[in-house]
Amino acid sequence: MSRTPRFGVLRFPGSNCDQDAYHVIKDILNCDVNYLWHAEPDLKGSDVIVVPGGFSYGDYLRCGAVARFAPVMEEVRKHADRGGIVVGICNGFQILCEAHMLPGALVRNSNCKFICRHVKVRVENSNTPFTAQYSKGFVAKLPIAHGEGCYVADEEILAELESSQRVIFRYTSSSNNDDDGNPNGSLNNIAGICNEGRNVLGMMPHPERACNPLLGSADGLPLFNSLVLAKQAAGR
Amino acid sequence: MQRVKVLVTLKPSLLDAQGKVVQDGLHALGYDNVESVRIGKVVELNLTDGTVNVQEQVREMCQRFLANTVIENYDIEVLN
Numbered sequence: 104m105s106r107t108p109r110f111g112v113l114r115f116p117g118s119n120c121d122q123d124a125y126h127v128i129k130d131i132l133n134c135d136v137n138y139l140w141h142a143e144p145d146l147k148g149s150d151v152i153v154v155p156g157g158f159s160y161g162d163y164l165r166c167g168a169v170a171r172f173a174p175v176m177e178e179v180r181k182h183a184d185r186g187g188i189v190v191g192i193c194n195g196f197q198i199l200c201e202a203h204m205l206p207g208a209l210v211r212n213s214n215c216k217f218i219c220r221h222v223k224v225r226v227e228n229s230n231t232p233f234t235a236q237y238s239k240g241f242v243a244k245l246p247i248a249h250g251e252g253c254y255v256a257d258e259e260i261l262a263e264l265e266s267s268q269r270v271i272f273r274y275t276s277s278s279n280n281d282d283d284g285n286p287n288g289s290l291n292n293i294a295g296i297c298n299e300g301r302n303v304l305g306m307m308p309h310p311e312r313a314c315n316p317l318l319g320s321a322d323g324l325p326l327f328n329s330l331v332l333a334k335q336a337a338g339r
Numbered sequence: 340m341q342r343v344k345v346l347v348t349l350k351p352s353l354l355d356a357q358g359k360v361v362q363d364g365l366h367a368l369g370y371d372n373v374e375s376v377r378i379g380k381v382v383e384l385n386l387t388d389g390t391v392n393v394q395e396q397v398r399e400m401c402q403r404f405l406a407n408t409v410i411e412n413y414d415i416e417v418l419n
Contacts, residue, residue, distance in 0.1 A: 165407055172404075201407065208409045210349070215356045255353055255410060288354070 108334035111149030120156035154195030167197035196305035207256030213288025232333035236325035243322035245308035254289035342418040348379035
């Protein structure tokens with residue numbers, strides 16, 4: 104029998120990490136999961152929404168700019184407004200920024216290259232539904248695969264993110280030098296942030312591709328376990 | 340038909356990584372006098388005849404969709 108919570112994985116034309124997320128949720132977490140097609144404004148009773156990586160609508164105009172207007176996104180916004188959990192990974196992070204569900208934006212990597220490799224990210228806040236199963240300060244090895252992952256926001260927003268502990272993941276290096284570990288030029292070495300309500304997360308690294316040691320790292324799994332436990336605790 | 344050209348550029352406060360690469364390329368070709376390069380996007384719109392408040396409508400399109408005002412500026416040019 105499947106465990107709760109029930110997950111929904113969004114699917115846009117051009118999504119390409121939807122199957123990875125589905126696999127982790129179904130086969131590793133053993134939770135209920137549905138694909139949610141972009142054109143259908145129906146979350147199928149999902150408790151947790153995953154906005155996966157890829158190149159939604161070809162990433163034309165700007166990454167995530169078109170996906171933001173998909174019929175399913177209106178429901179995702181309502182879900183988040185109700186306090187429901189939403190996790191945007193890579194292109195999902197870009198979409199959530201375009202939808203103004205998270206502040207700031209993601210622009211072209213400072214070296215103009217598409218970067219596909221493992222990076223080190225430090226868990227900056229473990230007091231969230233996304234990271235409770237990590238210890239604060241844990242350095243996770245996670246893959247990135249993006250051309251537009253450079254996080255930017257104005258100084259006021261950056262200060263607000265920092266002071267309210269909403270920077271959830273920060274790039275770092277094996278010698279704990281954050282600037283050295285920053286692959287894409289992100290301001291404040293930001294790899295992932297959450298919204299004010301702490302129920303919407305956006306991150307460029309791919310935890311769903313790091314849930315099995317055979318794939319080089321299982322450091323993404325605590326994020327998914329955190330979501331399960333957060334939802335079960337909330338449901339009691 | 341009414342033609343409108345929209346120019347979308349990264350805000351000056353942001354590093355334009357593409358512009359920097361092109362600047363380096365121009366320097367490599369010997370154009371040492373190029374001090375900076377910024378790269379943007381041009382969106383050409385053809386609107387049906389009789390569209391009223393063209394400027395206003397296109398500004399709304401820019402605000403809602405054509406530009407991300409967190410990172411970009413836009414310029415609207417009504418061509419005829």
